[in-house]
Amino acid sequence: MTAKISPTKGAPYARILGVGGYRPTRVVSNEVILEGIDSSDEWIRTRSGIASRHWAGPEETVAEMSLAAGGKAIAAAGIDASAIDAVVVATVSHFKQTPAIATEIAHRIGAGKPAAFDISAGCAGFAYGLTLAKSMVVDGSAAHVLVIGVERLSDLTDKSDRGTAFLFGDGAGAVVVGPSEVPAIGPTVWGSEGDKADIITQTVAWDSFREGDSIRLPLDGNGEVKFPAITQEGQAVFRWAVYEMAKVAQEALDAAGITADQLDAFIPHQANMRIIDSMIKALKLPDHVAVARDIETTGNTSAASIPLAMERLLDTGEAKSGDTALVIGFGAGLVYAAAVVTLP
Structure with missing residues (x-):
């Protein structure tokens, strides 16, 4: 049975x-x-x-x-x-x-x-x-x-x-x-490009700090061991974000059945103001769309950047509850994810 x-x-x-x-x-x-x-x-x-x-x-x-x-x-x-x-x-x-x-x-x-x-x-x-x-x-x-x-x-x-x-x-x-009771988070368009994993990465792995591995550790100008840090190939990241992520963002709009002129807000990962401006141009966003530019006073906060930017748009009145927003995150991996959401 x-x-x-x-x-x-x-x-x-x-x-x-x-x-x-x-x-x-x-x-x-x-x-x-x-x-x-x-x-x-x-x-x-x-x-x-x-x-x-x-x-x-x-x-x-x-x-x-x-x-x-x-x-x-x-x-x-x-x-x-x-x-x-x-x-x-x-x-x-x-x-x-x-x-x-x-x-x-x-x-x-x-x-x-x-x-x-x-x-x-x-x-x-x-x-x-x-x-x-x-x-x-x-x-x-x-x-x-x-x-x-x-x-x-x-x-x-x-x-x-x-x-x-x-x-x-x-x-x-x-x-x-x-x-x-109604759709308020659209389909997610997400994925990864592991062949580009070295474009954004940590300088050294944690296990390099094991005893005997000191030869593999980075040193500062005084010969002292430096703590691991995030490093990236800036130009490669910029090109990938500008050309590839605009396509992903458009796919998320299409999957949700939303056109650019129906958007009220655009909340991308706050990686770089030039990347944001380039995506706006590629997506042909109308002037009425509120765009998150939280990076100016917050910097790149990685996983925190989208919700922080979302909160600020709502707090300043640039966006309001019930508005339709496109969110997209992208970074180390390389990984990405985008969706259309209704703002709270």
């Missing part, structure tokens, strides 16, 4: 119910960055669009920033923390291999005993987490999912590297994904 497995009964659709963000107290200007590299404020602004970024202090840990952002998202969603059935944390800067930081966050935020796990998808991490959350809600394995993108990239920044020292910032952004 063949047993029959009972199907789960989830919501017909899923939506973002609330968003929250946290930016560290310390604001770091380009002038501070210039203390470690031979460059200029004008060059940094022209190449990246960045004027300042936030760097976390000792008490602003990955967990603490996540709790602040997650708490705001839960409050905005109008639910109690005990209603959270799963916590998904996207990050590359939680340095403990195990356990996942999501379990600590779930416990401390008051969610009880939800499913909790971390994902590593670089700057596309939040969009990956959003996709997983949508699937959980529709599948029925969770009614409400807390998705957090959080980074302390200042810990992974080589302050003497002219090509990356000015790029990265710290922060956390979070959303609560829950049930919806």
Whole structure:
């Protein structure tokens, strides 16, 4: 006799119910960055669009920033923390291999005993987490999912590297994904290009720090061992993002049955202002579309950049609840993910 497995009964659709963000107290200007590299404020602004970024202090840990952002998202969603059935944390800067930081966050935020796990998808991490959350809600394995993108990239920044020292910032952004009676998170267009894995990477692997491997470690000007840092081939990243990610963004619009002129907002990963401008041009976005440019004062916060930018657009009134937005994340891997969403 063949047993029959009972199907789960989830919501017909899923939506973002609330968003929250946290930016560290310390604001770091380009002038501070210039203390470690031979460059200029004008060059940094022209190449990246960045004027300042936030760097976390000792008490602003990955967990603490996540709790602040997650708490705001839960409050905005109008639910109690005990209603959270799963916590998904996207990050590359939680340095403990195990356990996942999501379990600590779930416990401390008051969610009880939800499913909790971390994902590593670089700057596309939040969009990956959003996709997983949508699937959980529709599948029925969770009614409400807390998705957090959080980074302390200042810990992974080589302050003497002219090509990356000015790029990265710290922060956390979070959303609560829950049930919806109408489609509010479109199909995700996602993928990877592993043949380009070396374009954005960590300078050395953690296991290089084992005793006896010191010959493989990078050294600073004083001969001291340098902590691993994120490095990238800037021009290769720029070309890939501009030419390939615009195609992915268009595919996400097509999959959702939305045209560019029907969009109210565009919230791309905050990697580089020139990349954002190039994507706007490639997608032929009308002037009425609000475009997230959070990178100017926040820098590149990797997995945190999309929810932080989303929160800012809503807080400033540039976008409003119910607006239709295109989100796209892309970065190390190389990986990418894009979808059309209804803003909370």
